[in-house]
Amino acid sequence: MNHSLDRRQIHLWRIAIYFIFALPGFTIASWVSRTPAIRDTLGATTAQMGWIIFGMAVGSIIGLLVASHLIAHKGGRFVMVAGLMISCVGLVVIGLGGSWLANGITVFVGLAVFGFGNGICDVAMNVEGTAVERAAHKSLLTGFHAAFSVGTLLGALAGSAAIKAGISVPVHMAIAVVVIILSILFLYRLVPAGTGKETAGDTMAPPMSARERMSVWKERRTVLIGIIVFGMAFAEGSANDWLPLIMVDGYKTTPAMGSFAFGLFVAAMTIGRASGDMLLDRFGRVAVLRASALLAIAGLLIVILGQNYTVAALGIVLWGLGAAFGFPVGLSAAGDDPRGVAARVSAVATVGYLASLVGPPFLGLIGESVGLLRALFIVLIAVTAAGLLSQAAKPIGEQKQNP
Template structure:
């Protein structure tokens, strides 16, 4: 990529990346908002829907694992565009398969394609985000993730409006795809070509081989950052999947109040991420991660031990604020070294998404035996471990990165 960008070009690049982060949030919310309609059209049981939705998880994991190799060969911009277009195709298949064909297999395959596109796009846009951070010399990744949350909110609102006015699922999905594709056509021109691409022209170091990209999974710093992200993503994912039920079962509130508390959590997390850049620039990653872990721990303890809904609502806000930082800050730390940035961001992203996808079902199994409130103790432990390991996110300089590469090479002889 061209490193001679001026201030205006960096600003345009930054704005484009905000919109790019919002697009996957918008498309995911478009799908989620129509799941009840698709379930009813398919006549699927809860268990059958679980298997159908597994297509999304499978496609996402495959995409995440392939992303670093694609970015290394093609660059971030190419993979972002490809990912958004592939996920759009998947969304069309879901809409047609769920309503017109009424085929569970078609919806499964559509979700797998959708998940793959989102998986590669997720890593690529985070690589792009870390590159913007380096160019602007500001902490921006939490703000980019806030844009993803805003996109999710807009997608949910659009889905709710589509249901109210009686727009069919295929037409709704087609409109969401049209918005995505038109946005991509406009935005890709504003993003520099080749971010994250491994080639010898960008550095005195040779480009990373496929073997070296796989080896980042064994780097001590990358593993520790991955554990931090896994713990904090578990805190976020458990709230996304279980918070309304936790409040209904644990505090005997109405389903409407349970949904409101989830909105409270998302709002707190979005506000935290929006303010994250300023906090990170002032206090640094390690202090912010420790403070966010303490906030999440306090919030979870209040929810687990609280005796009233009002008291628990305060805990939910603290939980949301605490969960806001782990994922974006961890990805930012993984992108410190420009050489191999796609591989490290990909590894940490995969850890985070494994927590999103595997953690909540595990919580459900525990909740079946011990109750959902007590099951949250596992989340509490995961967040505590993340807080204790937050020192791993301390920024590394160019010299440190160079030394690490030299040490790694010397070990191979």
């Protein structure tokens, strides 16, 4: 599978995957940028919006859990395209429910559909990313995740422009859908068919049964990689959900300065991921994961114990740089074995998203009692565990040579 590709085809495949990684980021930012307008149209309270947004979490988890089975039967390219198209349907429903219909249940359903499409696309594009890495013989996955961040930034800027131009939510969602569909029509031809697909004709690696695909959750290496990803995704998700409030409540700063602090975190993560491939090729996964854990630990300690905003800002930059690598490097490690690659990437991605979705609300509950700054000690423990288990991400071939 994909063994006959020449250098030019691999290069085009790689370029296509960069753009495909950016598309889900663009769609997510398109929705997020219009949440205030949708909330006002629905007349929803914060708690009601929380339940509506939960639809996306439900859809995402279902998508992540079924993705490996879909990829095994249909291949990564098919699932990526299907996921993006399903996401487009979700965006249309969100646009209608959050504006003309003004119906919270419709928005919930739209977000569930949107989340499902994003979930299956996320696993498929990471499976494609690990396949491109093997074909190109170099680390690429952190760069692909940097492209996701760039897509998110572009989507946020487009959303801001749409709001300033007075474009309605349904029209904005429709424009986003057109951008996604036109991108898919151009890009899918550059991606080889069948990545991750398991066929009975492959005598070297017979296809996994559904039971075998589920059994990867019991594999020691996959479980350890999952813990690494959980710790780092928890560190990332906690910043995404709480950092502005942490700075406002913990350092008595203005909301604008809290938002600026979050911008520092996102910028540090994007820079880290953009440079990650070069660092991984030079130093290897284990060294990079250990260094990133140390950076995140140092950053969290500075934020927790810092006495002023300027010192805390330095900690936020270190926290962002440290959190940048765990998720993509963990997914890359999960994809080492071509047989069952979709099942393992799906399992590790599911753990990462659970950490991002479940971890921050848990942090909020703890923060209610002890304050958000002190609650960050829980994140610190998770990151420390990830750093201590970094050895599990060593490439399979190296593990066999150096037991």
